[in-house]
Amino acid sequence: MSQHAHIHSAPKRTKDADAALTFENLTLGYGDHAAVHHLDGTVPRGALMAVVGANGSGKSTLLKAVAGLLRPMSGRIARAPALRLAYLAQQAEIDRSFPARVFDLVSLGLWPKRGLLGRLRQADRADIATALSAVGLDGFSERAIDSLSGGQLQRALFARVLLQDADLILLDEPFNAIDAKTVRDLVALIQRWHGEERTVIAVMHDLALVRETFPQTLLLARRAVAWGETAHCLSAENLLKARNFAEAFDDTAPWCRSESA
Numbered sequence: 521m522s523q524h525a526h527i528h529s530a531p532k533r534t535k536d537a538d539a540a541l542t543f544e545n546l547t548l549g550y551g552d553h554a555a556v557h558h559l560d561g562t563v564p565r566g567a568l569m570a571v572v573g574a575n576g577s578g579k580s581t582l583l584k585a586v587a588g589l590l591r592p593m594s595g596r597i598a599r600a601p602a603l604r605l606a607y608l609a610q611q612a613e614i615d616r617s618f619p620a621r622v623f624d625l626v627s628l629g630l631w632p633k634r635g636l637l638g639r640l641r642q643a644d645r646a647d648i649a650t651a652l653s654a655v656g657l658d659g660f661s662e663r664a665i666d667s668l669s670g671g672q673l674q675r676a677l678f679a680r681v682l683l684q685d686a687d688l689i690l691l692d693e694p695f696n697a698i699d700a701k702t703v704r705d706l707v708a709l710i711q712r713w714h715g716e717e718r719t720v721i722a723v724m725h726d727l728a729l730v731r732e733t734f735p736q737t738l739l740l741a742r743r744a745v746a747w748g749e750t751a752h753c754l755s756a757e758n759l760l761k762a763r764n765f766a767e768a769f770d771d772t773a774p775w776c777r778s779e780s781a
């Protein structure tokens with residue numbers, strides 16, 4: 521059976537002008553081990569989409585490739601022209617020991633506008649203060665980032681994304697080890713971005729939160745098990761299918777052996 525037969529609800533091909541991203545027979549991996557196989561589909565502009573799947577199912581790999589940090593093994597990712605992109609990595613990948621203040625971390629969000637060594641203007645300082653306030657970090661500007669709690673650091677990173685003013689926002693497990701209040705505040709920010717017609721893609725583990733918050737979902741198990749409207753995508757049948765694929769993962773398998781599964 522062909523790979524693509526598994527994608528029961530892949531989004532219909534959207535006109536290019538409406539697409540933020542298009543995946544064409546995209547295969548991603550490391551060395552000669554593929555982590556995401558033969559992904560096809562379109563993320564429309566303004567979509568609010570969750571990426572879900574078991575550990576090791578390729579979610580972070582997909583985000584990294586979309587962010588341009590990983591080259592495809594084969595196939596391609598087409599981004600809308602002049603798309604401004606913001607990528608928030610998993611917290612585990614962020615170096616907190618770097619001697620910086622919250623202000624410095626957040627001001628990096630202005631980098632696309634001001635350049636790395638560009639001098640901040642008065643208006644920029646006001647924008648940074650507004651972004652900190654929007655994430656509930658008033659008064660935190662001078663704090664060292666290594667003194668923040670996990671939730672406070674995540675708020676600061678969301679403030680940086682706010683300043684980036686991106687068309688496409690990629691969030692890798694933004695709510696991992698974050699308390700309920702902070703999740704609510706940051707979900708509200710994601711909904712605001714959605715209201716502003718930005719495209720948001722988030723790797724998520726909390727399926728209840730996905731059902732509440734994300735209209736679209738991509739269910740991955742190294743391949744797309746289902747992709748489309750969240751309620752349909754996360755049906756019991758699809759989740760079972762994803763679990764069965766996940767149990768069959770073999771990290772030592774050569775490239776694409778699982779295709780014949």
Ligand SMILES: Nc1ncnc2c1ncn2[C@@H]1O[C@H](COP(=O)(O)OP(=O)(O)OP(=O)(O)O)[C@@H](O)[C@H]1O
Pocket residue numbers: 550555573574575576577578579580581582771
């Ligand atoms: N830098 C790397 N080098 C080699 N293999 C990698 C690398 N990063 C990820 N992998 C492998 O690629 C596969 C997919 O990993 P990925 O991190 O994308 O999964 P994930 O769905 O994000 O998992 P999790 O939910 O645990 O974060 C895994 O088998 C993983 O071991």
